[in-house]
Amino acid sequence: MSITRLDKNRPDAGELEDTTAAELIARVRDARATADRAEVDLLRLAVAWAHSHPLVPGDASWHAPAASGDEDGSPSDTDDVEDLEWFGIPDVAWDAPAAFAAANAMTTTAGKAFLRDALILRHRLPGVFACVVSHQVPVWRARRIAQAVIGKPADVAAYVDTELARTAHAVGTVTLDRVLDQAMTFLYPEQREEEQLEALDARYARLSERSLNHTGVAEMALRAEWADLKDFDKALSLVAAALKRDGNTEPLDVRRAMAIGVLADPARALALINGEEPPAPTREVVAYVHLTEEAVRGLDPLARDEHGRTWLEATFRAWCLRTDRHVTVRPVIDLNDSHPGCEGYTPSESLRERVILRNPTCVFPHCARPSRACDLDHLIPWLEGGPTTEANLAPLCRHHHRLKTHAGWRYQSLAPGTFLWHEPHGQWLITAPTGTVDIT
Template sequence: MIEELAQARGAVADAAAAPAWALAEHDLVAALDAAHRLEQQLAAVKLTLVRELDGRGTALAQGASSTAVWLRDRLRLTVPAARRLVESAHALDTGAPEVRRALADGDVSLEQARVIADTVDTVRAAAGTDVATRAIGVLVDWAGQFDPTLLRRLATRILDHVAPEVADAAAKAALDAEARRATRDRHLTLSELTDGRLRLSGTLDAETAGLLRAAIDPLTAPSGQDDQRSPGQRRHDALGDLCRLALRTGELPEHGGEPTQLVVTTSFDGLVRQLGTGTLDAGFGLTAEAVRRLACDAAILPAVLGSAGQPLDVGRQRRLVTGPLRRALVLRDRGCAFPGCDRPPRWCDAHHIRHWADGGNTSLANAVLLCGHHHRHLHHGEWAVQLGGDGHPEFVPPAWLDPEQVPRRNHYHRRNMTAAGQPRTR
């Protein structure tokens, strides 16, 4: 397979280097069709590989919390895109071999294949395997005419064409299946932009959508005749108001042993002079104006940082990794410190580098932030953790993963980057 893929890569490279301007119009169209068909065939190969890797547990063995997270780091994908790859690989593997073959032949796109696989599952449950097989033929034929959105709409009445005697009963089953898919597909993604802002995207189920509308609508009304905000800006500000209201209730659960809170790091001199910018514990920057506004209603704790950014003292040290010591860990690690993990500080536990039972003390030099998955992985796996020369954590992989055992760092948290934006270590 590797040799065949290498040959295909060479052929594609040659095609990419060929001058498209020299082609006649009908040849351009034919080349586009051929490229699209090849893209679907390669997608089938990729899904086969993803399914096999997921089944073997390769991602977990290498320290990732899931195959999707492993794919994100390996292929430089977003987590939602990686998750869709895993889901598609499972759907086509457990659904119908005919659908996988249609994708491998380039007869359907990946999105169309997902629609067909979902529909076939519903038809098989409602009318049996024989009817499901007939449905595949019809759906593949339709895929040559309709895009995935229209194909899914038509697929809800597929039994009218292949088994009208059970169509009505199956229609209810299809609606139930659609409700299950809505539950499965619910998600909310927070994507950090390069300037520290967040882009929100996602799909809410009907109940959650109703709750959000009920809570946010009263806060989105214009504040007066001179309110120049757009509707989108008013919804943005309303979401911020909702978060402030929730934080003030005191009823939110603790995160990492601390009450739910917003942590902002800034310099004392800058705050006093009303010029200092700040940084949230998740790594986002704040303007001096925002820092001053938040400081009006905040508890302010002193912290002393070394030249490499490592906290040297934060308030009063305690025996447990809570309070000031935990805040020091958050200042240093910015989240789970394991390589490739982007989980924020509030999802993390404090891990003793040298276990307490073995004589390790509870101090900043003997602690590291780890999410639940990587905390367990470190205790039961072969990775080792240590502090580098600049006081930041680095992880030594097992020899079977990296014979040279080069220490690795988490590059998702800004504190571990140099001024030029390059990682200090691998």
């Protein structure tokens, strides 16, 4: 048996410098078992937290009442998507997920999902839940099963639970899909057939924001009527050919991709195809670009947008040189300058821009919702004399704004863009553009 020892000069050696390979593997196994036990404890705590925070009658809930549904145990046809996610499990107070999520270093949305999955396992999949608490099934695999029965009738959940309880530790997505399909086909054959037909007939046009890279290139997927797609394909070819006649030397596939932008302006596309003088551009792209002093001087090739994504500075330069875009250069906003604030309750457009640019997301712990989709909250309430100034304004998404206003969450500014939060159960957290730090 070979013995592997760590290099004592490596910075990660430390106390493990004399550990053999076999000992390292043993410690890895111990660490894995400890982590698995902690995940089970967290799941049980989630159930306990949800049970201890029931929905108070008359309070606004963030999911549907558990009593909704038909007498046969099926969810009601009138339930919306969020209602279906919580079908068949106990009601939970609308403000309960936030504290749980903060304690677990999660976004509020992720905390809601964890509570939902824990309750589904506890109340709808008791066999799988028993395997989890006895450490036979890892929590991540059990949550996958729980998510598969979201919104499904009670008898379908019971079928899945019976079929998978003994083998849940080894169930993958293929097996899970097969068992779920068996349950729906056996118990609801007509509904299953309708769902399969609807899936085959599904149509969409989806732009993938995650595919966007530093050069400004992204992906879009289309699924539509064949005749429409065929006509669109012909239009791409026509514009691509017109671009070539106009002197564009890019390969055909690149010109077809460029044709998508041309077709977004029908009048301009028609003029290009007919060889006529194109009309003045009507499309406008608004982008907030953060450049270093070196980038302004041409020494730094990178730039950043207000969401923190890194781009090639040449990408923005190329966009500005395009003739099919209307380019407006707005005044530079220097966040080091002071703003006088506003007299009334509503911030001016310039003040709102400064607050948003300084705080790119909701300033609630772990929240990543873009600030442009948020409310601007007065840290010191307006009715209590709080001014409408940059120092007294911060973006909060609507749910977290409600938590601050109605559920006892409090925060204060420590520095521009940095906030200290205190929640009703004693947690203290600091948020900044770089993330959230728990100082409890």
